[in-house]
Amino acid sequence: MDNLARGCRPRDVADVMVSTGQYGMDAARATIDQAVRLRGAATERDASESPRAPAALHAVPTPAMPYIDTSSNRIALPDREVELLFVLKKPQVILLGNVLSGEECDAIIAHCGARYTRSTVAAESDGASVVHEGRTSEMAFIQRGEAEVAERIDRRLAALAHWSPDCTEPFQLQKYGKTQEYRPHYDWLDPDSAGHRAHLARGGQRLATFVLYLCDVAQGGGTVFPHLGLEVFPKKGNALWFLNTDGRYQPDPQTLHGGAPVVSGTKIIANKWLRQERYG
Ligand SMILES: O=C(O)CCC(=O)C(=O)O
Ligand SMILES: [Fe+2]
Numbered sequence: 135m136d137n138l139a140r141g142c143r144p145r146d147v148a149d150v151m152v153s154t155g156q157y158g159m160d161a162a163r164a165t166i167d168q169a170v171r172l173r174g175a176a177t178e179r180d181a182s183e184s185p186r187a188p189a190a191l192h193a194v195p196t197p198a199m200p201y202i203d204t205s206s207n208r209i210a211l212p213d214r215e216v217e218l219l220f221v222l223k224k225p226q227v228i229l230l231g232n233v234l235s236g237e238e239c240d241a242i243i244a245h246c247g248a249r250y251t252r253s254t255v256a257a258e259s260d261g262a263s264v265v266h267e268g269r270t271s272e273m274a275f276i277q278r279g280e281a282e283v284a285e286r287i288d289r290r291l292a293a294l295a296h297w298s299p300d301c302t303e304p305f306q307l308q309k310y311g312k313t314q315e316y317r318p319h320y321d322w323l324d325p326d327s328a329g330h331r332a333h334l335a336r337g338g339q340r341l342a343t344f345v346l347y348l349c350d351v352a353q354g355g356g357t358v359f360p361h362l363g364l365e366v367f368p369k370k371g372n373a374l375w376f377l378n379t380d381g382r383y384q385p386d387p388q389t390l391h392g393g394a395p396v397v398s399g400t401k402i403i404a405n406k407w408l409r410q411e412r413y414g
Contacts, residue, residue: 199381200297200342200408202228211293213286219372222362225388226377229366233294233373234287239348241283243402246274246307253308253316261329268317271393276305276404291344291406295375300414301337303407307348310355310393310401318360318392321407322378322385338410339383345374345403352399359391368401383410 203209209216209230217231234242250272254263276284278299288299308316321343323330345357347368356365357374366374378389393401 197381197383197410199377200295202230202295202375204228209294211290214290216294222364225362225386226375227359227362227364228375230294230373230375231369232371233290234346234348234371236370238283238287239346239370242276242281242287242305242307242404243348245276245281245283250274250307250309255319256323256329256333258324258327258329261332268315268319270314271308271310271316272314273309274307276307278304287346288406291373295342295344295408297342297408298412300412301409303337303340303405303409303413306405306407308393308401308403308405310396312398313395314401315395316393318358318390320378320385320387320389321391322389324385337413339385340378340407341383341410342375342377342408344406344408346406347372347374348402348404349400351396351401354395354397355399355401356394357391358394359389361388361390365394368403 204218204221207218209218214232214235216233219229219231221228251274252265253269253271253273255266255269256262257264278288279285284305288302288305292299292302310316321340323334323340325331325334347370349368350370351368356367358365376389376391377386379385393403
């Protein structure tokens, strides 16, 4: 497992294991998943060291990317079996079912109680958090170590995405009442914007997004992707995943997305962003 410790992509390590003839692909994947879990989903990887490809496999280093195994209809995680509901290949957008139990959704919402404040975005000029007319929801954060249920879900998402929880942002809840929305935007940080560069300096690029739907919504509130002609409706316990960049960490303009206005009811989601490096 030295290659994993050096930050190689589990997928590449699996290819090497199969090519030596000692493992079938299923056995290689299972062994790697186990090793990643034991290592706390590669927590120990030195974030300052650039990820490298397995020795003697590629001359050109391939950066590590989080990934979800889409080879079967269900994914058995250590504490839960998740369903694949749809997969869009490019850009990669995956809808997953049964990621959270109803009780877990309720517990997260209860934990945040009334701590919401008006949502903000990062200003392009200096990166400061500013209120924006395109994001009318309210937000709340759950810091690492604050709630057992959040820690458990953090570990589950790490196993699902083969990515260390240390390289993710804390959960950000978004609550939308009637007419509230988040107009189409990108989750990746723009290297050409001075304000975003300050955020890039802490944890690198936002490689992938999980949107956890914590409740059903009576009407409206879908997550929309205008360039893809796609709208995903919130369903309690489901999670939407998308990759914000290509495999070389370059922002993908096709990932434009937003939260459509809620027509009736309330929508509550939790965002989890996977960063390139340790996010402290
Ligand atoms: O509300 C949604 O469905 C998407 C939210 C979103 O894209 C965000 O908070 O960055
Ligand atoms: Fe977003």
